[in-house]
Structure formats: structure tokens, C-alpha cells
Amino acid sequence: xxxxxxxxxxxxxxxxxxxxxxxxxxxxxxxxxxxxxxxxxxxxxxxxxxxxxxxxxxxxxxxxxxxxxxxxxxxxxxxxxxxxxxxxxxxxxxxxxxxxxxxxxxxxxxxxxxxxxxxxxxxxxxxxxxxxxxxxxxxxxxxxxxxxxxxxxxxxxxxxxxxxxxxxxxxxxxxxxxxxxxxxxxxxxxxxxxxxxxxxxxxxxxxxxxxxxxxxxxxxxxxxxxxxxxxxxxxxxxxxxxxxxxxxxxxxxxxxxxxxxxxxxxxxxxxxxxxxxxxxxxxxxxxxxxxxxxxxxxxxxxxxxx
Amino acid sequence: xxxxxxxxxxxxxxxxxxxxxxxxxxxxxxxxxxxxxxxxxxxxxxxxxxxxxxxxxxxxxxxxxxxxxxxxxxxxxxxxxxxxxxxxxxxxxxxxxxxxxxxxxxxxxxxxxxxxxxxxxxxxxxxxxxxxxxxxxxxxxxxxxxxxxxxxxxxxxxxxxxxxxxxxxxxxxxxxxxxxxxxxxxxxxxxxxxxxxxxxxxxxxxxxxxxxxxxxxxxxxxxxxxxxxxxxxxxxxxxxxxxxxxxxxxxxxxxxxxxxxxxxxxxxxxxxxxxxxxxxxxxxxxxxxxxxxxxxxxxxxxxxxx
Numbered sequence: 001x002x003x004x005x006x007x008x009x010x011x012x013x014x015x016x017x018x019x020x021x022x023x024x025x026x027x028x029x030x031x032x033x034x035x036x037x038x039x040x041x042x043x044x045x046x047x048x049x050x051x052x053x054x055x056x057x058x059x060x061x062x063x064x065x066x067x068x069x070x071x072x073x074x075x076x077x078x079x080x081x082x083x084x085x086x087x088x089x090x091x092x093x094x095x096x097x098x099x100x101x102x103x104x105x106x107x108x109x110x111x112x113x114x115x116x117x118x119x120x121x122x123x124x125x126x127x128x129x130x131x132x133x134x135x136x137x138x139x140x141x142x143x144x145x146x147x148x149x150x151x152x153x154x155x156x157x158x159x160x161x162x163x164x165x166x167x168x169x170x171x172x173x174x175x176x177x178x179x180x181x182x183x184x185x186x187x188x189x190x191x192x193x194x195x196x197x198x199x200x201x202x203x204x205x206x207x208x209x210x211x212x213x214x215x216x217x218x219x220x221x222x223x224x225x226x227x228x229x230x231x232x233x234x235x236x237x238x239x240x241x242x243x244x245x246x247x248x249x250x251x252x253x254x255x256x257x258x259x260x261x262x263x264x265x266x267x268x269x270x271x272x273x274x275x276x277x278x279x280x281x282x283x284x285x286x287x288x289x290x291x292x293x294x295x296x297x298x299x300x301x302x303x304x305x306x
Numbered sequence: 307x308x309x310x311x312x313x314x315x316x317x318x319x320x321x322x323x324x325x326x327x328x329x330x331x332x333x334x335x336x337x338x339x340x341x342x343x344x345x346x347x348x349x350x351x352x353x354x355x356x357x358x359x360x361x362x363x364x365x366x367x368x369x370x371x372x373x374x375x376x377x378x379x380x381x382x383x384x385x386x387x388x389x390x391x392x393x394x395x396x397x398x399x400x401x402x403x404x405x406x407x408x409x410x411x412x413x414x415x416x417x418x419x420x421x422x423x424x425x426x427x428x429x430x431x432x433x434x435x436x437x438x439x440x441x442x443x444x445x446x447x448x449x450x451x452x453x454x455x456x457x458x459x460x461x462x463x464x465x466x467x468x469x470x471x472x473x474x475x476x477x478x479x480x481x482x483x484x485x486x487x488x489x490x491x492x493x494x495x496x497x498x499x500x501x502x503x504x505x506x507x508x509x510x511x512x513x514x515x516x517x518x519x520x521x522x523x524x525x526x527x528x529x530x531x532x533x534x535x536x537x538x539x540x541x542x543x544x545x546x547x548x549x550x551x552x553x554x555x556x557x558x559x560x561x562x563x564x565x566x567x568x569x570x571x572x573x574x575x576x577x578x579x580x581x582x583x584x585x586x587x588x589x590x591x592x593x594x595x596x597x598x599x600x601x602x603x604x605x606x607x608x609x610x611x612x
Contacts, residue, residue: 078322086488184393206512211531221529224515224609230493260609265458296611301528302608306601 001140003250004108005032006131007121007239009046009070013081013095014278017293018232024279025056027078028121030146031236035243035270036119036282037063038291040152040250043112045069049077049100050102053207059284069109070301073100075289085114088204088275089233108134115139119242121181125157132164139258141255143246144196151177159177163195169242171202185220200245200267202238205231210264213304224301225263226272226294233278237271240283244270269294307446308347308372309556312412312437313378313427313545315352319387319401320584324538330585331362333384337542340589341549341576342425343369344597346556349418350600351375351437351605363434364592376413379406394510394540394581414440422446423556425548426471428453431463432541433602438470446551447561449473449552450502457483475548477508489601491517491526500517502537506551506573508544516570518563523561529570530607532578533602539584543577550576575600 012026033042041064060067078101081094113136120128122145144165179187187209188199197213212219230294245267252259276282316333339348366373384407387400419442426434428451428500450471485493494505494517503519510533518525551573558565582588
């Protein structure tokens with residue numbers, strides 16, 4: 001079953017302790033759809049400017065990614081420039097030029113309107129809502145990402161879209177800010193009271209944690225980050241994680257606790273590949289068997305017998 | 307086989323978002339020995355002052371802890387006062403009164419000199435060295451804790467004791483400071499070049515990570531922190547972890563990769579009990595079957611099938 005993603009497609013300028021690139025393709029929807037395409041068919045909705053060439057488009061070709069919803073608008077593509085320190089959380093934004101993204105109003109091509117799986121990447125909650133309004137029927141699984149800006153500035157709109165969300169995928173700081181709770185289990189309980197049944201907390205170098213509304217101990221699952229000696233570029237790790245996670249779920253007949261756990265692992269696998277090189281360099285070259293091999297490495301990181 | 311621990315016995319005054327205690331028994335060797343005593347016989351070496359009563363001693367009675375190495379000195383017992391925020395890492399030290407601990411020179415009773423398992427809690431590396439000099443033969447397993455103060459101020463002495471250490475158990479910040487490497491895998495490699503074959507990195511709310519000198523992917527194991535809704539008092543978590551870890555190893559006939567992994571789990575179990583209540587309140591009431599039950603909960607936190 002195919003998976004709809006709505007979010008940013010961008011050019012990034014990146015500086016990390018391992019190097020520097022002046023302009024590389026990025027954006028949440030780009031990382032997400034490349035990662036998800038290893039598991040399922042992806043329908044992408046986003047906007048690019050006149051500077052986005054057929055060469056840039058190449059990343060989507062030869063993959064199960066339909067870009068008929070990638071709108072071309074007059075002007076320049078969203079541009080972001082940032083610098084990371086040795087600690088990937090030390091991120092400094094050097095430039096944010098929204099360009100054509102500022103006026104982005106997601107329009108679903110008719111063929112995308114019956115999507116059963118939807119991922120709303122981090123954009124204005126009002127736009128996220130407008131996406132759901134264009135979908136016929138009730139999707140089986142709606143995943144959502146957001147950020148501190150929307151939590152602070154559009155709390156009512158965010159709450160409204162969360163009422164329709166099944167899986168919320170945010171980081172620890174966002175979890176605490178949204179719930180006004182430092183403890184992540186209480187924070188999860190607060191978030192469940194708004195709508196989502198599943199909270200996936202992305203914790204960067206510490207991996208990820210999933211909490212289900214089932215509540216009990218069985219409802220909590222953690223996966224470590226893959227130990228890498230060099231994290232070349234943390235950009236896109238969270239979106240690649242979301243792509244692996246949602247892609248795996250979309251391809252699963254039933255969504256059980258075990259399937260959600262495997263989705264967490266495949267999400268972590270895709271996130272770990274994303275950070276190995278700059279931009280999409282590594283992710284675009286990943287082979288399916290490398291994904292399986294890394295998933296087995298993940299199993300070995302936490303396996304023990306009592 | 308019995309386990310020798312040398313370190314502080316103290317009185318603590320604690321303030322956390324969940325309450326306040328003016329004077330409770332604490333100290334690294336206390337938490338360590340209570341935690342380890344569930345797995346093995348513990349021989350404790352430390353010092354207390356005249357204010358340490360038979361009532362305070364009660365914590366050790368009825369457990370497999372030999373305190374004939376707990377010296378009484380004229381003066382007052384080591385006293386520490388601290389305050390924690392909602393983030394347990396936000397620790398403010400309000401008072402440190404070394405008292406009798408300032409002149410502590412560990413003296414092993416004759417019966418302790420043939421110890422095969424030794425844990426050198428966080429004290430001056432020169433004193434840690436003097437403990438090893440009092441031991442006959444080569445211990446099977448020497449674990450060591452240290453802190454930023456010794457890393458900065460006595461690097462040569464610390465290096466010397468590390469040459470004899472099998473398992474170094476420190477937190478992420480200390481790992482980075484000691485190795486001058488941000489990346490934990492490279493940091494581990496640096497530490498292996500000094501002496502230890504195993505590095506256990508304590509990461510507080512993110513759990514713990516073990517790296518062996520074997521190098522490959524099999525040499526890395528992670529365990530999450532146990533998800534608790536209320537961390538009443540983080541004091542002693544690391545020492546209780548060390549107690550569970552070293553206690554489990556001491557009781558194991560052979561030290562294999564699987565045994566080290568289980569030791570990590572039992573360490574995490576004991577650490578998770580320690581923080582549930584103030585001081586040693588919870589740890590002193592733990593039952594062996596609660597330990598086994600929690601270990602199974604730990605297994606469930608990370609279990610998945612591919």
C-alpha cells in the first residue's frame with residue numbers, strides 16, 4: 001500500500017567537523033521518501049522553485065517514488081544553511097530562506113486522495129490539516145512530525161491536527177515542550193489524551209523510544225542509535241527514521257506490537273545510514289541487503305539472555 | 307567468590323522535586339555493597355566518623371556484607387548535600403564536608419587480601435593504587451570508577467591505576483574528558499590503549515553502553531534506563547549499577563560476552579531501584595524476585611524479531 005508524504009524539499013548548505021557542502025538536495029520529504037521507498041511505494045507532495053533541475057530530480061528516479069505532486073513554482077527552492085559541532089545537537093542555523101515554500105499550499109493529485117498511509121512532515125499544522133481534508137475516507141495510519149515553533153505559536157491548530165494523528169514522531173525536547181512534562185512517560189500519557197495512540201521520541205545519539213497508549217510495560221520499546229565512529233552529517237536523520245518507520249508499517253498487512261517494534265528498528269537503520277555521509281549521499285546508495293544486515297546488527301546491540 | 311569494594315560511606319542531605327531529606331546514609335561504597343550483596347558476598351573497606359551509629363550500620367546487617375574493613379575515625383563522617391532539578395543531570399552541590407574521609411588511607415583486613423574481584427569506587431587514584439598493592443596475587447576482575455576531578459588533576463596517577471583495571475565504569479562526560487574524543491567508540495579505543503578491556507559508559511536517563519576491546523559490532527551492547535514515572539532521587543544510581551554489574555560478574559563461573567551483557571542488565575536493574583525512593587530506602591527493601599522480574603521487564607524493552 002502506498003504512503004503519502006507532504007513536506008519540504010530543499011537545498012541545504014552544511015558544515016560539520018567532517019566537511020562542508022555548499023548546496024545539496026535535502027528537505028524532510030526528500031529524506032523521508034528515499035528512506036521509505038525501500039519498503040513501499042511513496043507519493044510525494046511538496047514544492048520546488050525554478051532552480052530545481054532534472055538533475056536534482058534524479059534522486060527520485062528508479063525508486064518507488066511518485067513526484068507528480070511535486071509542484072514547480074516561480075522563484076527559488078527552500079534553502080537552509082547550518083553548522084554542526086562534534087555534538088550533533090549543537091546545531092547553528094546560518095540561513096533559512098523559505099522562498100517558494102513560504103506560499104506552499106499542499107495540493108493532492110487525484111491519484112493521491114485515497115492514501116491509506118500518510119506522513120505529515122514538519123510544516124504549519126494548518127497545512128497539515130488541509131492535507132487530511134483532501135483525503136477520501138479515513139487513512140489507516142497518519143504519522144506526524146512538528147517542532148518547537150508550532151508548539152509555541154500555533155498550539156490550538158497543532159492540537160486539532162493531533163486529534164487525527166495516530167503516531168506522533170518528535171524529539172525529547174519537543175515532547176517535553178508539548179506536554180509541559182519533563183518525565184517522558186507522563187508526557188506520553190498527556191499526548192495520548194490529545195489523540196495519538198503511539199508516541200515515537202527521537203533521541204539523536206541515544207536512539208529512539210516508542211510509547212503506546214496501552215500503558216503497561218509492554219507498551220514501551222527502545223532502540224539505541226547505531227554506534228558509528230563518524231557522524232558526517234546529522235541532517236535528515238529524523239526524517240529518514242520516519243521514512244523507514246512509516247515505510248515498514250505501510251508494507252505490513254497488520255499493525256501489531258511486533259510490527260511497530262520492527263518499524264522502530266528499520267527507522268533507526270535508515271537514520272543511521274543517513275548520517276554516514278553528507279546529505280543523501282549514503283542513503284541514495286544503500287542496498288536492500290545492507291538494510292537487512294544493519295537490522296541484524298541492531299538486534300545484536302541489545303540482545304541478551306536471562 | 308567475594309567482592310571487595312573500597313570507597314566512601316557518607317551522610318547525604320538531598321533535595322529533589324519529589325522531596326527533601328536532611329540526613330540519610332549514602333556514599334558510593336554503601337550503594338555499591340547493598341546492590342552487590344544480592345549477587346555475591348561483599349567485603350567493604352571505608353571510613354566513618356564518631357557520628358556513625360549502630361543504627362546506621364543496620365543497612366549492612368542481614369546481608370552478605372562484611373564491614374570489618376569499615377574503619378572508625380575520630381571526627382565526623384563524610385557529608386554531602388545536593389539538589390537535583392527535574393532533569394537529574396541538573397545537580398547542584400550545596401556542601402561537601404570530607405571530614406574523616408580527607409585522611410582516609412584504605413587498609414585491607416588480612417581476610418580481604420586474597421580478593422579476586424575488586425571495585426575501586428571513585429577516590430584518589432593514588433589510594434586506589436594502594437588498595438591493589440595490598441592484594442595478594444592478581445585479581446580476576448578489577449572495576450574502577452573515577453570523576454572529572456581526578457581526570458583533570460591527577461592524570462598520571464589515574465593512568466597508572468587504569469593500566470591495572472579491567473572494567474572502567476564512568477559516564478559519557480568523563481569518557482570524553484579522559485579520552486579527549488567526543489565519539490564514544492573512538493574514546494573507547496583510546497581507553498583500551500591505556501589498559502581496560504571493557505568500558506561501561508553510564509548515561510543516566512539514557513541507560514548504559516558497554517564496549518569491549520574485541521572491537522567488532524559484537525563488542526558493543528546497550529541497555530536502556532528503566533522507564534520510571536518518578537525518579538525520586540538519582541543519588542547512588544551509578545554506584546548501585548556498578549554493584550549489580552560487579553556483583554553479577556563475581557558470582558559467575560566464567561566471564562563470557564553473554565555474562566557481561568547480563569551484568570549490564572542487573573546493573574541497570576539495581577540502578578533503577580536505587581532512584582525510585584530517597585537514599586537507600588528502596589534498595590534496602592528490594593526482594594530477589596523483584597530483581598528477576600525487573601530484569602525480564604528490561605528484556606521486553608528492547609526485544610524484537612526480524
